[in-house]
Amino acid sequence: MVESVLQVLSWVFLLTGGVFGIIGGIGLLRFPDFYTRLHAAGITDTLCALLIMAGLIIQAGLGLASLKLALILLFLLFTAPTATHALAHAAMVDGVEPELADGSDDPQSGEH
């Protein structure tokens, strides 16, 4: 009973993680400018990875493997948003301007 519940739960995690990965990929291809694309990629980095790792931890059961997976998850939760932040910051420092809906090229984020 518990076994099958865990199986179902783990597959739900894995599949939703995969769906988020696909959504992130579509966003990466279809969004108009750098920052929105980064937003899409950021979702893949955090939510998708988190869900897939959670699913894998349930699959692995209690043990050394699941502990290692949990550690990987912990590191991903630190490094992936940092990488996204570093990318966005580097783009801003380099003067990449976000595309605005009203077409004006005057974001206040350029220099501050």
Add this chain to the structure above:
Amino acid sequence: MEYLVDIALLLLLVTVAMAILRVRDLYAGAMLFAIYSLLSAGLFAALDAGDVALTEAAVGAGIATLLFLAVLTLANRRERPARGNNRLALGVVVATGACLIYAAGDLPDFGAPDNPVQVHVAPYYIENAYTDMGVPNMVAAVLASYRSIDTLGEAFVILTAGLAVVALLSVPPRRRRRAFSGPCRRTGERRMRENGILRVIARFVIPMIMLFGLYIQFHGEYSPGGGFQAGVVFAAGWILFALVYGLDAALKVIPERVQYVLACLGVLLYCFIGLLGVLLGGRFLDFYPLLESPHAAQQTGIVLVEFGVGVTVAACAMLFFTFFARRKREIEAVEAREDD
């Protein structure tokens, strides 16, 4: 099911390889190379070759990409298109490829049990590695003990590569290079460096990276890992420090002179262990004379030899980065002098 994973990975590999051929932006090329390495690492992992997968991920996707990026700060961002008629080259490539495909017909079947590779020395290693040495990770036993002269050669190759980079980049830059940098590169770098989030996270992550490097260095007998991977991971931690806190701060931690000495000391340690075997009455790189108990002797030899490899690899990777990163500053100094 496993076939599906293999097929997907191989298809992605081919796709990425095509993309690398077509892309003219060198930054994108470097990133695609990293993806290619990660995919091959995944393929190796799917084939249960943990050590090779770890090496490919650490060297191909990790340090090689970092070094590519370091080199690209010195070069133009876009590849110059090749001019002229390349029909002759195309003919040579097609002829060679046709020969290779023809020759591939004579290769034994992939993974067949009676392949020469399966019946030569491999059965001996598989049957006797554990009884000979008591080392659970057979790859470490083969690499560091059965085939330790090959590995010594590899360590020397890395040292030679380090020396070559040092020799090439020790010549001071003379003439002005064509402009390759954006307008505010200097201030941009400073602003990235003053970014608090990066500094805090780097401070948290770097010790973990170094700890992980030590883990795969000294746990290499039991699980995938060893000197090559560990050295690269350790160097990557130092390079991350240099990227966030600046090369000067990083060179204060491990000065250039120390890097030279370490690069040579690693290989010397390897050779010394080998000679110790001779002095104690065995052959070169024979570990059995080192200690009374044969298993303990083999394990000591393997650990020390792997440590030598790790030290050389780490020091050489740091040397590469130091020289490429400093080159940019030297070129900028030359340009500033010319501007005056």
